[in-house]
Amino acid sequence: MIRGRAIKLGDDISTDHIISGKYKFEFIDDISKMIPHVLEDVIPEFYKKVSKGDIIVAGRNFGKGSSREHAPRLLKMVGISAVVAKSFGFIFYRNSVNIGLPVVKAKVIPDTAESGDVIEVDLARGIVRDITKGVEEKVPPYPPEFLEVISEGGIVEYIKKRGGLPWSTR
Amino acid sequence: MPFIERLLSKRLGKEVSPGDMVFVPVDLVYAHDGTAPLVIEVVVNELKLEKRLARNKAFFFIDHASPAPTLAAASVHKKMREFASRFGIGLFDAGEGISHQLVIESGLAGPGEIVVGADSHTPTVGVTGALALGLGSTDVAVALSYGYTWFTVPETVEVVLMGTLKHMVMGKDVALWLLGLKDVEKFHGRVIEYAGDLQAIGLDGLATLTNMSTEMMAVTSVVPPEGLREQTNGSWMGSDYVDEISVQLDEVEPMVARPPDVFNVAPVSSVEGVEVDQVFIGSCTNGRLEDMEVAAKIARGRRVKSGVRCIVAPASRKVLLESLDRGYIDILLKAGCILSPPTCGPCVGAHMGLLAEGEVAVSTTNRNFPGRMGHRKSEVYLASPATAMASALTGRITDPRVFA
Numbered sequence: 001m002i003r004g005r006a007i008k009l010g011d012d013i014s015t016d017h018i019i020s021g022k023y024k025f026e027f028i029d030d031i032s033k034m035i036p037h038v039l040e041d042v043i044p045e046f047y048k049k050v051s052k053g054d055i056i057v058a059g060r061n062f063g064k065g066s067s068r069e070h071a072p073r074l075l076k077m078v079g080i081s082a083v084v085a086k087s088f089g090f091i092f093y094r095n096s097v098n099i100g101l102p103v104v105k106a107k108v109i110p111d112t113a114e115s116g117d118v119i120e121v122d123l124a125r126g127i128v129r130d131i132t133k134g135v136e137e138k139v140p141p142y143p144p145e146f147l148e149v150i151s152e153g154g155i156v157e158y159i160k161k162r163g164g165l166p167w168s169t170r
Numbered sequence: 171m172p173f174i175e176r177l178l179s180k181r182l183g184k185e186v187s188p189g190d191m192v193f194v195p196v197d198l199v200y201a202h203d204g205t206a207p208l209v210i211e212v213v214v215n216e217l218k219l220e221k222r223l224a225r226n227k228a229f230f231f232i233d234h235a236s237p238a239p240t241l242a243a244a245s246v247h248k249k250m251r252e253f254a255s256r257f258g259i260g261l262f263d264a265g266e267g268i269s270h271q272l273v274i275e276s277g278l279a280g281p282g283e284i285v286v287g288a289d290s291h292t293p294t295v296g297v298t299g300a301l302a303l304g305l306g307s308t309d310v311a312v313a314l315s316y317g318y319t320w321f322t323v324p325e326t327v328e329v330v331l332m333g334t335l336k337h338m339v340m341g342k343d344v345a346l347w348l349l350g351l352k353d354v355e356k357f358h359g360r361v362i363e364y365a366g367d368l369q370a371i372g373l374d375g376l377a378t379l380t381n382m383s384t385e386m387m388a389v390t391s392v393v394p395p396e397g398l399r400e401q402t403n404g405s406w407m408g409s410d411y412v413d414e415i416s417v418q419l420d421e422v423e424p425m426v427a428r429p430p431d432v433f434n435v436a437p438v439s440s441v442e443g444v445e446v447d448q449v450f451i452g453s454c455t456n457g458r459l460e461d462m463e464v465a466a467k468i469a470r471g472r473r474v475k476s477g478v479r480c481i482v483a484p485a486s487r488k489v490l491l492e493s494l495d496r497g498y499i500d501i502l503l504k505a506g507c508i509l510s511p512p513t514c515g516p517c518v519g520a521h522m523g524l525l526a527e528g529e530v531a532v533s534t535t536n537r538n539f540p541g542r543m544g545h546r547k548s549e550v551y552l553a554s555p556a557t558a559m560a561s562a563l564t565g566r567i568t569d570p571r572v573f574a
Contacts, residue, residue, distance in 0.1 A: 012431060012433075014539050016537070016539040016540070016541065016542060017539070017540075020541050020546075021204075021518050021519060021520075021542070022518075022519045022520070022541065022544075024204050024234075024518075024520075026240075026242065027242075028207055028242045028243070028245075028246055041540055041541070041546055060355075061358075061387060064387060065290065065537065065539065066290050067205060067288055067289050067290040067292075067304050067305060067306050067307075068204065068205065068306070069205075069208060069306035069307045069308060070208075087358060087359070087387075089387070090359060090387070090388075090389045091290055091304055091305060091306055094305060094306065094309055095305075095306035095308065095309070098306065098308040098309055098312075099308060143191060145191075154308070155308060155312060156212060156216045156217060156308060159217060159312075160216070160217075165312070165316060165318075167193040167318075167320055
């Protein structure tokens with residue numbers, strides 16, 4: 001179970017909004033140097049305003065755009081514990097699962113939630129709740145393999161701990 | 171049955187349907203200087219699986235900040251060269267061209283193959299009849315190490331192209347037209363399969379369409395090779411296309427995507443006259459031979475408007491050499507264009523032609539998000555090479571048909 005304070009964002013937040021591509025080469029040697037620039041053009045000084053455990057609640061197409069994994073990695077690094085959105089960019093969604101950032105597609109709560117609401121995400125049962133508003137929504141549960149990857153903190157951690165992939169190669 | 175489902179069913183020896191999570195062998199895996207450092211880090215420092223590498227075709231491309239504009243980029247390139255040489259990974263160094271273009275023109279991918287690239291525009295390779303997935307560095311590191319990747323089979327939308335394009339209207343205009351559909355959401359998370367009068371657009375134009383399926387929010391897109399489609403038609407059971415969209419090609423006008431989003435599509439006529447500081451013709455979207463040809467035809471005997479920078483970057487050395495042989499480069503240089511080596515540089519704001527605050531560009535690239543090509547308060551209009559060249563000549567966004 002994940003619980004956190006909602007940070008509400010709109011539709012079409014691209015990977016370039018999350019972390020502009022121009023920082024890719026400027027700080028190529030150390031991703032953490034990009035932290036001050038996370039979502040800077042959406043919420044100025046976002047990295048100072050975010051608290052550990054906060055949950056992003058967004059509209060359509062969250063994370064559309066680049067394949068750069070820096071986007072979900074940096075959200076996780078600044079303390080975001082989950083992203084609930086109406087829909088995601090294909091690569092962003094995969095990248096998030098791979099690095100252990102829970103991402104949840106929801107239909108209702110992205111409309112009803114406001115910044116500051118307390119949000120709960122139950123990945124295993126497939127439920128998202130807005131405790132403040134008293135709204136609960138069923139979402140498609142994660143396949144068990146993905147749940148294990150997320151709970152280990154990502155595919156790399158999974159492989160390190162368990163010595164192989166969560167999927168059979170046959 | 172949609173092509174991608176047939177491809178996967180054949181490869182896995184069992185029938186697959188949309189929603190199935192499958193684990194598939196990867197034939198080709200690649201990364202570039204923007205994403206390879208993280209691939210190397212995951213493989214070497216995290217997974218420590220170096221010995222498992224190179225069970226598939228693997229290539230690195232130095233194309234994003236190339237030749238190196240900064241010390242940081244130079245050190246990344248050095249690291250890539252060392253890693254590639256140590257583990258038998260193929261390397262296309264600075265000046266060779268852009269990854270997706272090189273994969274296509276070097277024949278590294280073909281019909282029925284499964285390709286993963288650490289770049290969101292890998293679906294460009296779908297023009298060869300391959301299943302081409304743009305993924306992140308960790309996904310690619312896993313594919314590089316194990317030779318497999320996971321994939322949830324998406325539904326397929328069929329886009330049927332009908333008729334012929336009008337003069338000065340290009341594949342890019344069709345891509346923008348599709349992005350401007352009210353129900354563009356129907357591409358989201360799906361595969362786009364192109365059918366119909368494919369020859370009306372040609373391979374270069376089709377590659378522009380597969381390239382921009384990323385902007386359409388599709389998982390990927392594919393142009394089934396002729397023959398395979400008919401040969402297997404009717405002999406496969408299973409699901410059908412989830413949707414079909416017909417495009418009457420002769421109704422497509424020259425289009426732009428207005429800043430700051432690819433979905434802000436409008437006919438060129440509605441933004442004509444907007445003053446332009448810079449024009450960029452190139453990138454994995456529109457740096458192919460057809461693009462150079464169209465730009466040269468429009469520029470022949472004319473001059474780029476004083477005060478406008480017009481940068482031309484062929485997508486590969488091969489495109490550059492062929493353009494040189496055919497006289498396109500001579501025309502473009504005499505018209506006042508700035509010739510760039512094959513690179514992604516300007517498209518991603520990595521180097522060459524960055525935009526200052528308040529500047530406006532017309533670009534043949536695929537994205538116009540804020541700050542994409544420079545200052546976050548600069549503006550990028552996406553357009554075809556014909557519209558871009560016409561705009562460079564007048565200094566204002568211009569319908570290319572005035573030069574027809």
